[in-house]
Amino acid sequence: MNAIDVTRVALVTGGGQGIGRGIALRLAQDGFNVAINDIPHSADAAESVKAEIEALGRRASLVLGDVTEPAAVSSMIDRAVSELGRLDVTVANAGIARIESILETTPESWDLTFAINAKGVFLTWQAAAKQYIAQGGGGKLIAAASQAAYRSAAGLPAYSASKWAVRGLTQAAAQEFAPHGITANSYAPGIVNTPLWKDTPEAFEALVKTIPLGRAQEPADVADLVSFFASPNSDYMTGQTVIMDGGMIFS
Numbered sequence: 001m002n003a004i005d006v007t008r009v010a011l012v013t014g015g016g017q018g019i020g021r022g023i024a025l026r027l028a029q030d031g032f033n034v035a036i037n038d039i040p041h042s043a044d045a046a047e048s049v050k051a052e053i054e055a056l057g058r059r060a061s062l063v064l065g066d067v068t069e070p071a072a073v074s075s076m077i078d079r080a081v082s083e084l085g086r087l088d089v090t091v092a093n094a095g096i097a098r099i100e101s102i103l104e105t106t107p108e109s110w111d112l113t114f115a116i117n118a119k120g121v122f123l124t125w126q127a128a129a130k131q132y133i134a135q136g137g138g139g140k141l142i143a144a145a146s147q148a149a150y151r152s153a154a155g156l157p158a159y160s161a162s163k164w165a166v167r168g169l170t171q172a173a174a175q176e177f178a179p180h181g182i183t184a185n186s187y188a189p190g191i192v193n194t195p196l197w198k199d200t201p202e203a204f205e206a207l208v209k210t211i212p213l214g215r216a217q218e219p220a221d222v223a224d225l226v227s228f229f230a231s232p233n234s235d236y237m238t239g240q241t242v243i244m245d246g247g248m249i250f251s
């Protein structure tokens with residue numbers, strides 16, 4: 001390694017499994033050094049993703065912390081920058097989905113979904129944007145929305161509303177940060193084959209049958225879109241929440 005390493009750096013929250021892991025590995029293949037965040041409870045999974053990135057010949061950093069806690073998010077960004085030298089791409093991917101009707105949803109459950117899916121994106125992007133501005137030269141803010149950000153899903157009221165919030169934040173961030181050369185875009189997947197569905201396999205299988213392209217989405221499909229968002233090819237694109245769901249909904 002040279003004394004000054006100018007390799008671009010990406011950070012992925014919720015990177016220990018599922019879509020986050022797929023994005024982290026793809027960005028490593030694209031040439032990024034990668035900081036992996038997940039909750040401390042998932043440290044083992046995040047550690048093995050770090051090892052996978054290093055096996056691809058890139059540098060990796062483990063930046064554990066809960067994205068709902070401002071101090072944890074701030075130290076996550078600081079640690080990524082101190083260990084990998086800079087920050088160019090930030091993927092606020094961490095999210096949860098609880099299948100429950102409006103009548104079943106408790107205020108606590110609503111708050112938890114919003115804390116991770118919406119506030120977690122806000123805190124992560126805010127801390128990343130501060131770093132981009134201090135560093136100079138722009139940067140990429142990316143977040144996980146969902147097709148539910150366009151057509152709310154029955155049985156997922158808090159989840160759907162939290163993803164509409166991500167779409168709204170994406171548009172606000174695009175306008176606020178454009179003068180700094182910072183873009184903000186979000187990905188809106190459909191039905192992705194990840195552990196998120198582990199407790200509801202019947203719902204997953206039933207939904208997969210409705211996908212026009214005839215198969216479940218894989219994390220690597222989502223990573224294709226995020227790779228574009230992270231690259232100079234998307235430099236003229238900002239404020240967009242892009243549906244990639246095998247043709248289930250259109251907007």
Ligand SMILES: NC(=O)c1ccc[n+]([C@@H]2O[C@H](COP(=O)([O-])OP(=O)(O)OC[C@H]3O[C@@H](n4cnc5c(N)ncnc54)[C@H](O)[C@@H]3O)[C@@H](O)[C@H]2O)c1
Nearest residue numbers: 014018019039066067094095144146189191192194195196
């Ligand atoms: N799987 C799908 O069908 C699907 C579809 C559309 C959108 N999404 C979105 O994509 C993102 C990733 O989904 P997934 O399917 O990979 O989920 P997943 O449950 O497989 O992985 C989510 C990861 O986020 C981590 N995480 C949870 N809370 C966290 C917190 N407070 N701080 C830091 N990390 C936290 C988990 O530990 C886990 O590693 C989510 O935002 C989800 O809403 C998923």
